[in-house]
Amino acid sequence: MAMEEAPQTPLCHIVAMPYPARGHINPMMNLCKLLVFNNKNILVTFVVTEEWLSFISSDPKPDNIIFRSIPNVIPSELIRGRDHPAFMEAIMTKMEEPFDELLDKLDYSPSIIVHDTMLYWVVVVGNKRNIPVASFWTMSASIFSVFLHQHLLEQNGHYPINISENGDERVNYIPGISSTRLADLPLNDNSNRSKRMMQMTLKGFQWIHKAQYLLFTSIYELESQAIDTLKSKLSLPIYTIGLTIPHLNLKNNPKPNINNSYIEWLDSQPIGSVLYIAQGSFFSASSEQINEIANALCESNVRFLWVARGEATRLKQICGHMGLVLEWCDQLRVLSHSSIGGFWSHCGWNSTKESVFVGVPFLTFPINLDQPFNSKMIVEDWKIGLRVKKDVKGDILVKKCEIVKIICEFMDLDSDLTRDIRDRSRNLKKICCQAIENGGSAHKDLNGFISDMLHYSKFTYA
Known part of the structure; x- marks a missing residue:
C-alpha cells in the first residue's frame, strides 16, 4: 500500500x-x-x-x-x-x-x-x-x-x-x-x-x-x-x-513556463483557424474511419491539431503539412487557445464540459455509451455544433468527401451557420463562468x- x-x-x-x-x-x-x-x-x-x-x-x-x-x-x-x-x-x-x-x-x-x-x-x-x-x-x-x-x-x-x-x-x-x-x-x-x-x-x-x-x-x-x-x-x-x-490550472497559471512545441505552433496560427481533433482514450473509431478522416484533413487544407494515441506516426504520413498529430496534449489548455476554432470530439462528458467552458463549438463524432446523447445535447439542445455522422447506424463509414465538405463549412468563420454556432458557444461560456x-x-x-x-x-x- x-x-x-x-x-x-x-x-x-x-x-x-x-x-x-x-x-x-x-x-x-x-x-x-x-x-x-x-x-x-x-x-x-x-x-x-x-x-x-x-x-x-x-x-x-x-x-x-x-x-x-x-x-x-x-x-x-x-x-x-x-x-x-x-x-x-x-x-x-x-x-x-x-x-x-x-x-x-x-x-x-x-x-x-x-x-x-x-x-x-x-x-x-x-x-x-x-x-x-x-x-x-x-x-x-x-x-x-x-x-x-x-x-x-x-x-x-x-x-x-x-x-x-x-x-x-x-x-x-x-x-x-x-x-x-x-x-x-x-x-x-x-x-x-x-x-x-x-x-x-x-x-x-x-x-x-x-x-x-x-x-x-x-x-x-x-x-x-x-x-x-x-x-x-x-x-x-x-x-x-x-x-x-x-x-x-488555467486560472492560477494562465501562461505556464512550458516548452511545448504544439503550444508554440498554436501561437503562430491565425485566431480561430485550427480544428482540434480528439476521439477519447478508451473507445475508438475503426481504422477505416480514421483513414477517411486523415485523408479528408489532407485534402481540406484546414489547419488541425490531432491527438491520436498509438497512431500518431502513421497518421502524420497521411494528413499532410497543415497540422500536427500528437500522442498527447494538455487538452483544456489547447481548447482555450485563441487559434482553436472548433473541436472534433467523441463527445465524452469530460471533453464536452471542457469545450463548453471555453466556448469552442463542436463537430460531433460519438462512438458509444453516453457519447451519442451528449452529441444530441450539443447539436439539438444547445445548438453549438454539427454532426459529422448523420446516419443513425453505428457501423456506417463516413467517407472522405463528406468529411471534407463539413470540415470546410464548419471552419468557415464567415458563414451564417457557423457564426450562429459560435455566438451560442460564447454565450454558454459566459453562463459557465458566471x-x-x-x-x-x-x-x-x-x-x-x-x-x-x-x-x-x-x-x-x-
Whole structure:
C-alpha cells in the first residue's frame, strides 16, 4: 500500500473512491481539488488500484490530498483489452473487500465517502459502517435521468433498441429530457454486450436512495430541466457542483513556463483557424474511419491539431503539412487557445464540459455509451455544433468527401451557420463562468455541500 504523510488533523476527512478509468478518475480528482481549494481544513484520501497509482502518483496535487491504494484485483488483460462488460463485472465484484479492509487501516476515521455512482457497493460499505456516502455521477444529469427512467423505454416497447430498424424514431416521455432519437440513447445496439453493461449500470441506481448525497458534475443552467426533475423525484440532497475540469490550472497559471512545441505552433496560427481533433482514450473509431478522416484533413487544407494515441506516426504520413498529430496534449489548455476554432470530439462528458467552458463549438463524432446523447445535447439542445455522422447506424463509414465538405463549412468563420454556432458557444461560456464565480449556481452548491459535510462531520482518530 502506498503511504504518504498526512497533514495536520483536519476538520473533515473525505475518502474518495473513483471508478478505475481515466474518464472517471479525472473528474473525481478535480472535485477533490475544488473541495480542498475552498476549505483548507479538509483532508482527502484518494483510493486507486496499485496500477492506477503508478500512473497518477506523480501528478501535481495539494498536500491535503493523499493517495492510498488497493491491490490490482482487475486482471491486466481486462484493463488493457476491449471486453468492457468483463472489466465492469470485475470492478463490481472484486473491489469491495479490499476497499472495506483499507478503511480500517487509515490514520483518520472517514467523515464521508465520495464514490463514483457506478460503484454501488461503496454505499453498502458506508451504510454498514454508519459513514455518510455521497454518490458522484461523472456523466451528465440528463443521462442520469435516462437511466433512472429506463423502465419507461421498456414499458413503451423501445428497449432493447434496434437502431437499424427504428433508430430515427423519437421519444419524448423521459422526464426532464427533450425529444430524443432512439439512436442517441445509451447502449443502443441491442447486443448482449450492451445488455450486460446496462444491467450492471442499472444496479447502481438501485442503491441511489441509500446514499446521503448526490453530486452532479455539471452546471444547473446547462441541464435545468433534468436537474429539476431529479430533485422532484429523489429525496436525497442533490448538488450540481460545477464541471470538475482542471480550470483552476488555467486560472492560477494562465501562461505556464512550458516548452511545448504544439503550444508554440498554436501561437503562430491565425485566431480561430485550427480544428482540434480528439476521439477519447478508451473507445475508438475503426481504422477505416480514421483513414477517411486523415485523408479528408489532407485534402481540406484546414489547419488541425490531432491527438491520436498509438497512431500518431502513421497518421502524420497521411494528413499532410497543415497540422500536427500528437500522442498527447494538455487538452483544456489547447481548447482555450485563441487559434482553436472548433473541436472534433467523441463527445465524452469530460471533453464536452471542457469545450463548453471555453466556448469552442463542436463537430460531433460519438462512438458509444453516453457519447451519442451528449452529441444530441450539443447539436439539438444547445445548438453549438454539427454532426459529422448523420446516419443513425453505428457501423456506417463516413467517407472522405463528406468529411471534407463539413470540415470546410464548419471552419468557415464567415458563414451564417457557423457564426450562429459560435455566438451560442460564447454565450454558454459566459453562463459557465458566471456559475462558478462567487454567488453563481455551481459555487453555491459546492459550498452548500462543503457546509453539509462540515456540519455533520464527527472527526476522530481511527
